[in-house]
Amino acid sequence: MYRYDEFDHAFVSSRVEQFRDQVERRLSGELAEDAFKPLRLMNGVYLQLHAYMLRVAIPYGTLNSKQMRMLAHIARKYDRGYGHFTTRQNIQYNWPKLSDTPDILAELASVEMHALQTSGNCIRNVTADHFAGAAADEVADPRPYAEILRQWSSVHPEFSFLPRKFKIAVTGAERDRAAIQVHDIGLHLKKNDKGEIGFAVYVGGGQGRTPLIAKKINDFLPEQDLLSYITAIMRVYNLHGRRDNKYKARIKILVHETGVEELSRQVEEEFAHLQETELKLPEADVAAIAAYFAPPALPERSEGWAQLAGWKKQDEAFARWVNQNVQPHKHPDYGMVTISLKPIGGIPGDASDVQMDVIADLAEEFANDEIRISHEQNVIFPHVALADLEPLYRALTAHGLETANSNLITDIIACPGLDYCALANARSIPVAQEISTRFGAPERQAEIGELKIKISGCINACGHHHVGHIGLLGVEKKGAELYQITLGGSGDEHTSIGEIIGRGFEPSKVTDAIETIVDTYLGLRTGKEEKFLDAYRRVGPQPFKDALYGEAKAEAA
Amino acid sequence: MTDKVLTANRLSDGIAVWLDAAGHWTENLQDALVARHAEAAASLEAIGKRDFADNKVVDVAVIDVEETNGVLWPTRLRERIRAAGPTMNYASGYGKADAAFIAV
Ligand code: HEM
Numbered sequence: 001m002y003r004y005d006e007f008d009h010a011f012v013s014s015r016v017e018q019f020r021d022q023v024e025r026r027l028s029g030e031l032a033e034d035a036f037k038p039l040r041l042m043n044g045v046y047l048q049l050h051a052y053m054l055r056v057a058i059p060y061g062t063l064n065s066k067q068m069r070m071l072a073h074i075a076r077k078y079d080r081g082y083g084h085f086t087t088r089q090n091i092q093y094n095w096p097k098l099s100d101t102p103d104i105l106a107e108l109a110s111v112e113m114h115a116l117q118t119s120g121n122c123i124r125n126v127t128a129d130h131f132a133g134a135a136a137d138e139v140a141d142p143r144p145y146a147e148i149l150r151q152w153s154s155v156h157p158e159f160s161f162l163p164r165k166f167k168i169a170v171t172g173a174e175r176d177r178a179a180i181q182v183h184d185i186g187l188h189l190k191k192n193d194k195g196e197i198g199f200a201v202y203v204g205g206g207q208g209r210t211p212l213i214a215k216k217i218n219d220f221l222p223e224q225d226l227l228s229y230i231t232a233i234m235r236v237y238n239l240h241g242r243r244d245n246k247y248k249a250r251i252k253i254l255v256h257e258t259g260v261e262e263l264s265r266q267v268e269e270e271f272a273h274l275q276e277t278e279l280k281l282p283e284a285d286v287a288a289i290a291a292y293f294a295p296p297a298l299p300e301r302s303e304g305w306a307q308l309a310g311w312k313k314q315d316e317a318f319a320r321w322v323n324q325n326v327q328p329h330k331h332p333d334y335g336m337v338t339i340s341l342k343p344i345g346g347i348p349g350d351a352s353d354v355q356m357d358v359i360a361d362l363a364e365e366f367a368n369d370e371i372r373i374s375h376e377q378n379v380i381f382p383h384v385a386l387a388d389l390e391p392l393y394r395a396l397t398a399h400g401l402e403t404a405n406s407n408l409i410t411d412i413i414a415c416p417g418l419d420y421c422a423l424a425n426a427r428s429i430p431v432a433q434e435i436s437t438r439f440g441a442p443e444r445q446a447e448i449g450e451l452k453i454k455i456s457g458c459i460n461a462c463g464h465h466h467v468g469h470i471g472l473l474g475v476e477k478k479g480a481e482l483y484q485i486t487l488g489g490s491g492d493e494h495t496s497i498g499e500i501i502g503r504g505f506e507p508s509k510v511t512d513a514i515e516t517i518v519d520t521y522l523g524l525r526t527g528k529e530e531k532f533l534d535a536y537r538r539v540g541p542q543p544f545k546d547a548l549y550g551e552a553k554a555e556a557a
Numbered sequence: 558m559t560d561k562v563l564t565a566n567r568l569s570d571g572i573a574v575w576l577d578a579a580g581h582w583t584e585n586l587q588d589a590l591v592a593r594h595a596e597a598a599a600s601l602e603a604i605g606k607r608d609f610a611d612n613k614v615v616d617v618a619v620i621d622v623e624e625t626n627g628v629l630w631p632t633r634l635r636e637r638i639r640a641a642g643p644t645m646n647y648a649s650g651y652g653k654a655d656a657a658f659i660a661v
């Protein structure tokens with residue numbers, strides 16, 4: 001993985017000391033809140049309902065065991081013994097004291113981590129496929145490009161005060177596991193007929209109150225033009241993006257209002273000035289960055305095949321876990337393991353300090369010291385020998401980390417919602433917990449198959465509800481919580497925005513409504529191989545509306 | 558007039574606090590000073606502005622409460638959760654909010 005050079009170290013340390021000084025001046029009263037608030041946000045410090053919140057960047061979701069141990073240490077020493085992994089592959093702490101935040105940032109800097117650009121109208125943490133560098137279907141590892149973008153965008157003077165925040169995601173495979181079409185810029189790494197590397201470029205996707213799917217403005221951008229082309233997009237946005245209205249300030253609105261043809265023309269025009277400048281990426285530089293992401297040496301471990309078959313025969317629960325949570329690796333003797341942070345009835349994305357330490361230890365022992373955070377709020381070990389799966393599973397079991405539910409109905413994404421968030425209308429976490437508990441039986445989940453439920457506590461859509469197969473949006477109605485259900489959303493290579501199915505449900509009725517939807521699906525699917533999303537796309541909303549709001553139901557309600 | 562209390566988050570650690578009768582910021586809503594008429598509410602507003610300006614607290618707000626059997630109960634769910642903490646078991650050693658207090 002990427003290692004800081006001297007410049008990076010000096011830069012991050014100087015920022016920590018600068019922030020220490022700012023916090024001291026704030027606490028002594030020298031700095032007023034109005035002056036301080038933007039400064040703390042630039043360092044990832046928010047204020048929520050109960051306390052401050054610190055958002056720490058995990059660039060493209062990649063970290064090693066030393067860094068994970070530091071995250072555990074911070075949870076233990078400065079917080080209440082846990083952290084929350086987010087859909088943007090970051091971690092949030094919910095209870096840090098403002099007075100401790102400079103120390104926390106200094107500790108993070110010691111393991112090459114920081115909280116810069118996790119807030120504010122700048123280019124945020126670049127996200128990537130969590131299986132990067134390991135997936136069997138990958139054209140190339142997207143992380144070197146994410147790292148190049150991170151270096152280029154960090155305190156970029158021209159792009160630190162954009163009309164609004166800006167999110168970039170990169171994927172290296174046809175199968176989009178980074179939801180690139182709902183990002184401000186989505187990059188799909190591919191090869192052309194000549195075997196050269198380039199990108200399909202998508203612009204103007206986003207969630208929030210106006211969910212829009214990104215438009216493709218370039219089918220093949222050569223690798224060397226990455227920074228000049230993105231700079232061109234940023235310039236067009238910086239110049240024309242709306243600054244008069246916060247709700248219309250994202251690039252998605254600009255793309256929508258300008259039209260994709262005119263916008264592409266403007267980008268091309270700007271690009272023409274930039275293409276032959278110092279922004280051109282020399283092959284040697286790309287190679288130098290890519291070297292940091294060289295895959296670990298993976299020795300042959302073919303004994304794992306027979307072992308695995310034997311273990312699976314002996315232990316049904318283990319077999320279920322392997323089938324659900326282990327994906328094929330480039331190397332046939334290895335697998336990519338999803339460590340679920342969605343225990344049945346638990347809080348999606350939360351991990352205790354002990355669990356983080358365990359994950360760090362196991363990553364060293366079994367996973368070449370590589371850890372990823374997925375945008376689905378789980379932990380990934382990208383390189384595990386099949387021969388190590390059983391001992392890994394045993395160790396996970398001892399710490400509640402063995403839930404076999406990757407991509408199943410209990411693998412729910414939920415934002416912090418009204419239990420923490422100052423912007424929330426309704427709670428998200430308890431809803432997720434109740435659904436998870438209702439559908440928790442392994443047989444039932446397996447019968448239902450792939451089904452992604454995503455929950456947001458307000459229209460900002462941090463919980464990705466627009467792209468949930470089933471999405472839940474919390475709203476406030478007459479002072480009470482109400483949940484609006486959307487169906488048919490998807491955040492992959494066939495991205496779609498879910499459709500509102502009808503009037504909302506009270507907290508006590510929402511799990512029943514989900515059950516009605518699931519039962520309706522089970523009743524109408526052509527067979528087990530027809531997944532929920534496919535069935536929905538075939539039949540449309542009507543059968544679900546009938547089941548939820550049919551006359552008998554209407555009377556009962 | 559609906560009864561009111563003054564709430565904020567403490568500057569140094571962000572913890573939710575309420576103003577008590579002695580003019581201190583307490584972590585317990587039940588110790589809060591209740592304003593029952595307009596002048597009292599106005600003085601809460603003024604104290605809030607002053608303590609914000611004095612860098613003691615941030616995010617100051619006057620909120621509605623109902624008092625039943627001596628228990629102060631914010632009318633907004635958001636404020637009940639601020640007073641009682643997250644509504645699920647979120648960390649070992651920290652309880653969850655009392656469900657009866659949170660319920661509508
Ligand atoms: C608790 C503090 C948080 C605050 C104050 C907050 C605030 C916001 C706001 C205002 C937006 C809307 C932006 C727009 O539409 O222009 C947003 C979007 C978003 N946030 Fe959060 N958020 C918080 C927590 C989280 C968490 C925990 C996650 C990850 C689980 C997250 C991930 C996202 C994502 C993915 C989006 C939508 C993508 C987009 O920008 O279009 N946020 N957030």
Ligand code: SF4
Pocket residue numbers: 415416417418421422423424425456457458459460461462463
């Ligand atoms: S979706 Fe709304 S409630 Fe949920 S974290 Fe984002 S801002 Fe808060």
